[in-house]
Amino acid sequence: MTAAGLKSTPGGALRGTVRAPGDKSISHRSMILGALASGTTTVEGLLEGADVLATAQAMRSFGARVEQEGVGRWRIEGHGGFAEPSDVVDCGNAGTSVRLIMGAAAGFALCATFTGDSSLRGRPMGRVLDPLARMGATWLGRDKGRLPLTLKGGNLRGLSYKLPMASAQVKSAVLLAGLHAEGGVEVIEPEATRDHTERMLRAFGAEVIVEDRAHGDHVVRHIRLPAGQKLVGTHVSVPGDPSSAAFPLVAGLIVPGSEVTVEGVMLNDLRTGLFTTLQEMGADLTIANVRESSGEQVGDITARYSPSMKGVVVPPERAPAMIDEYPILAIAAAFATGETIMRGVGEMRVKESDRIALTAAGLEACGVDVEEEPEGFIVRGTGQAPRGGAMVETHGDHRIAMSHLILGLAAQAPVSIDEPGMIATSFPGFAEMMRGLGGDLVEA
Numbered sequence: 103m104t105a106a107g108l109k110s111t112p113g114g115a116l117r118g119t120v121r122a123p124g125d126k127s128i129s130h131r132s133m134i135l136g137a138l139a140s141g142t143t144t145v146e147g148l149l150e151g152a153d154v155l156a157t158a159q160a161m162r163s164f165g166a167r168v169e170q171e172g173v174g175r176w177r178i179e180g181h182g183g184f185a186e187p188s189d190v191v192d193c194g195n196a197g198t199s200v201r202l203i204m205g206a207a208a209g210f211a212l213c214a215t216f217t218g219d220s221s222l223r224g225r226p227m228g229r230v231l232d233p234l235a236r237m238g239a240t241w242l243g244r245d246k247g248r249l250p251l252t253l254k255g256g257n258l259r260g261l262s263y264k265l266p267m268a269s270a271q272v273k274s275a276v277l278l279a280g281l282h283a284e285g286g287v288e289v290i291e292p293e294a295t296r297d298h299t300e301r302m303l304r305a306f307g308a309e310v311i312v313e314d315r316a317h318g319d320h321v322v323r324h325i326r327l328p329a330g331q332k333l334v335g336t337h338v339s340v341p342g343d344p345s346s347a348a349f350p351l352v353a354g355l356i357v358p359g360s361e362v363t364v365e366g367v368m369l370n371d372l373r374t375g376l377f378t379t380l381q382e383m384g385a386d387l388t389i390a391n392v393r394e395s396s397g398e399q400v401g402d403i404t405a406r407y408s409p410s411m412k413g414v415v416v417p418p419e420r421a422p423a424m425i426d427e428y429p430i431l432a433i434a435a436a437f438a439t440g441e442t443i444m445r446g447v448g449e450m451r452v453k454e455s456d457r458i459a460l461t462a463a464g465l466e467a468c469g470v471d472v473e474e475e476p477e478g479f480i481v482r483g484t485g486q487a488p489r490g491g492a493m494v495e496t497h498g499d500h501r502i503a504m505s506h507l508i509l510g511l512a513a514q515a516p517v518s519i520d521e522p523g524m525i526a527t528s529f530p531g532f533a534e535m536m537r538g539l540g541g542d543l544v545e546a
């Protein structure tokens with residue numbers, strides 16, 4: 103028997119105020135740093151999505167006590183280090199989970215075998231294994247460092263590592279390994295990526311030195327973690343996830359008559375590239391009540407129906423600040439007039455799916471003119487609602503699923519997706535939230 107899909111049908115205006123679910127990146131890190139630290143870490147607002155729950159389970163297998171105390175409220179008792187797991191560590195669908203945990207584990211004299219679901223087993227791990235091997239870790243696995251693989255850590259040397267691609271996961275893996283490397287580590291970022299690991303390491307008591315150095319008109323970020331850091335448990339309040347808020351907000355922009363507010367959205371400028379881009383397209387997107395929470399700015403974002411959006415060229419250097427948001431940007435672009443050109447996003451091809459290929463295929467199936475390039479794509483909108491009326495294959499990718507369901511709320515005919523269960527990796531409660539705003543989403 104195959105599981106039912108999910109179908110979204112165009113209907114009336116979306117209206118209401120909702121709260122963004124907890125940020126996935128920060129939720130993963132709160133579990134991992136809590137387990138590495140000595141003492142108690144308490145977390146509120148944790149995203150209880152499948153990806154983060156996989157990290158919680160992994161932290162138990164490395165010896166931490168991890169308990170849920172209420173909705174979004176968790177307690178982690180860390181022992182100041184990782185113990186050797188007695189079984190395979192399964193990180194499910196979560197790239198952030200496995201890459202950060204491999205980095206953290208490499209600092210200890212232990213042997214751990216990692217695996218994941220079929221999507222994660224197809225994703226490149228060499229990008230993390232290369233710097234870890236240069237620090238002295240060893241690993242054994244199949245070709246090109248695909249999972250499953252076994253990592254042996256301990257006795258690490260320091261490293262100065264220039265990131266070959268803009269990846270916060272690789273940066274974080276090196277920094278976490280660096281906690282137990284002789285001489286500390288330095289990561290050099292030609293393009294700044296989300297800085298949640300650096301911020302949270304500081305909140306746990308570590309010294310992290312960040313320096314932006316000008317090279318001509320380009321700024322290169324140097325992040326240094328000196329040797330001998332001790333992490334101490336703390337309290338983490340997780341802000342709302344801008345990558346999840348993107349879905350109800352884009353729905354508000356494209357469904358006629360809508361007004362949707364998402365409260366408590368993190369506004370870290372290394373995450374808000376989508377909102378900047380939508381405003382450049384002419385979207386009626388306003389940010390209010392900006393405040394600080396646990397070292398991050400948060401605000402309430404309101405999206406009002408915006409029938410006159412225009413296509414734009416998205417600057418490639420903005421990609422790290424919105425890398426997970428291109429599929430939903432492409433949906434907004436399909437309702438705008440003119441070309442939206444998205445380049446410098448080759449990293450999209452190595453996410454949960456090849457997101458350039460699947461976004462292009464899904465939009466084309468819904469009657470949208472899309473041109474795929476090796477490292478980007480162009481969406482040509484007509485200013486009219488696209489035809490819709492397709493069953494979109496998601497290859498188990500939560501963001502591809504949610505993006506096309508949002509399209510279906512404003513297209514001329516319903517859109518269905520397969521594998522709706524995967525949405526819970528990052529946004530459990532997505533369908534209920536959209537229904538609460540007035541969206542017609544039903545099993546199909």
Ligand SMILES: O=C(O)C1=C[C@@H](OP(=O)(O)O)[C@@H](O)[C@H](O)C1
Binds near residue numbers: 127128425449
């Ligand atoms: O560090 C993180 O929490 C993440 C970094 C990004 O991946 P890359 O580091 O591969 O760019 C992003 O796509 C992912 O959803 C979460």
Ligand SMILES: C=C(OP(=O)(O)O)C(=O)O
Binds near residue numbers: 426
């Ligand atoms: C790419 C993503 O996550 P991860 O790399 O953690 O699987 C995502 O959530 O869009």
